Amino acid sequence: MAEKPYHHGDLRVALLQAAEAELAERGMEGFSLRSVAKRAGVSHAAPAHHFGDVQGLLTALATEGFHRFLAAMQAREATAVEPRDRAVAAGIGYLDFALDRPTLFRLIFSSKKPDFGNADLSEAGNAAFDHLVGLVEPLGGGLADIAALWAMAHGVADLAAGQRLRMMEGMDEAARIEMIKGLLRRVLPQRQPR
């Protein structure tokens, strides 16, 4: 158990953790590769070997971000059984992720730094999208219904991540969730009349 072993042993995941912490603290704008390396206790050029350049690091981080994003939706869905309730719950999970990790949310949806042509990242993103599609399907929804749920969930989440929903700040969490659920229900396909 040397103080400073020349070989870290698990630098790749250590760098990803450090990058996420750095992103959470200093934000997407003030993100620094050298600072990430310092946080991981390693020289500033060490990340290059694992990720190539900063884009490679952020691409890997975004991939992990999409996995957590999907997990956040699924966690909320587990509390519901009816298809409509599950779709609404997924929207709440969408918001959860944006509130818990706003910078990761921005890295995934509003940044151009990751390489979205990367196979792993693309796959992770498609998985999240396909999951949303699968939620609308049992409701007999079409393309417009998928877009509706997605846009509403994303709109709420992105505004919340940017702290642009001051109207929500005065409410306690339960009331806030109930209000968002109401918004999401508006856009779901209505039960067929008759």
Next chain:
Amino acid sequence: MAEKPYHHGDLRVALLQAAEAELAERGMEGFSLRSVAKRAGVSHAAPAHHFGDVQGLLTALATEGFHRFLAAMQAREATAVEPRDRAVAAGIGYLDFALDRPTLFRLIFSSKKPDFGNADLSEAGNAAFDHLVGLVEPLGGGLADIAALWAMAHGVADLAAGQRLRMMEGMDEAARIEMIKGLLRRVLPQRQPR
């Protein structure tokens, strides 16, 4: 008419134009103050006198961005008369702005670089928000209805700005607009029954 007058004469607006062009070409991430200065044909330290630092420049640019954002909504509203149609049209204008100037849209809604505590910027942002509120008011809508319209319009616009709405890319503009109008109508307060 000297070749290079020592005093530019109108450097402030020239820098703002250069900054906007730079933002459109290289994106929010690769934005460089020195490059903006070079584009305006001026030394790298010249902007400091007019804007202080890069945050000052981006704050001024964001302020102008909010004005154009509001104008984009109003331009679409002019084509409608009914209150409901006006609210829907505003949503289309929201999308117009995000598609025409995605990086400016991101500067305003997804960046932390501008100083949103700045009086001018704050006022410009509030004006846009207040305008949205004024659109929902004649519909008898409450707080939830404002949030609904805002979130739906913002969700569509932000996804479009990030080119995450591939389902829309195959459609011609008229069909796309008609689809978005349908999404926006979903969230507006329904006509009171009876």
Next chain:
DNA sequence: CCGCTAATCCTGACAGTGTAAAGATACGAG
């Protein structure tokens, strides 16, 4: 028209950034 102040712009410097090249170290297969 003169002269002075203040606004405007430039030059030079510094710390910090990402990345590439080359050297140091240690792991693991043979």
Next chain:
DNA sequence: CTCGTATCTTTACACTGTCAGGATTAGCGG
């Protein structure tokens, strides 16, 4: 045990934002 190779460090370079100080000129009272 040896040696190739993966891993990490050191060094260097161009670029960034910001600051200090100097150069230029516009504006204006006299």
